[in-house]
Amino acid sequence: MKTAIIYASKHGTTQKVADEISNHLARHEVALFNIRKHSKIDLSLYDQVILGGSIHAGTIQQSLQRFINQNTTVLLQKKLALFLCCMYEKEAQKQFENAFPEILRNHASSCQCVGGEFIFENMNLLEKLMTKKIAGISQSVSRINHKKIKELSLAMD
Template identity: 40%
Template sequence: MNTLIVYATKHGCSEACAKMLSKELAGNVELFKLKAELTPDLTEYDRVIIGGSIHMGKIQKEVQVFCTRNMEMLLDKKIGLFVCGMLFEKADEELNNSFPKELLTRAMAKEFFGGEFKFNKMNFVDQLIVKKAAKINNDFSQILDENIKRFAALMNSDC
């Protein structure tokens, strides 16, 4: 079983979660960081997992564009969807607002992986926003290992 994990990341949390997830999945797993100009060849994969982080209530544009451009091919794959973020109380809402309905209804696994603040990866404005809105002044991680393992178990159940 060949699996592709495609993700977009601003400060590295989605990338860290994608790497953690890749270690839990059965079969051959490849990671692909989405960029506006690059698209992976999906024909080589049985499963495609798509994820990104939530900023200001939205997932990265690269994730939205990837889903839209590849919808037809994605609908023929086993799909998993994840988001990273720090608003735990809005996790379900953010997940459901981040992906097209067609993918949400077909996904084998959908999950919120938690998030983290890494100040050394943020620009000054992002640091200011986090300090004011979240009232956090230091690096802080709340990645949910259990959610990543549960997601992987669901994806592996069809192997």
């Protein structure tokens, strides 16, 4: 089965999750696309699609949102899974609902909030200051939920 994993990654965490999903789907033909670098993707070439993004300042990346808006009809014709990298567990479900349209969430075989990371080495000064102020975190931390990643992968295998 041909699988497209389409994600938006700024600091590398969402790409790390996409790579882990790809590894779980090793028996499939998998193509990875960072939507920030590949805005045109021919979805007709794929049997199933996995979409992923992360929350920055309360919203998902515009590049992924634009892709979803432009391709909703085609995405509804594919086997679909959705994942979101989010550090705020208490708000994860609400942020997931805000990130992905209800029609896609209802269609998806798997919808997972997979945790996230704050990687200070990859942040600019403003991002570091905001993370310290809002999250109260002053050093890099990883809270990726590998169990949720595995669940999503199994749903698409």
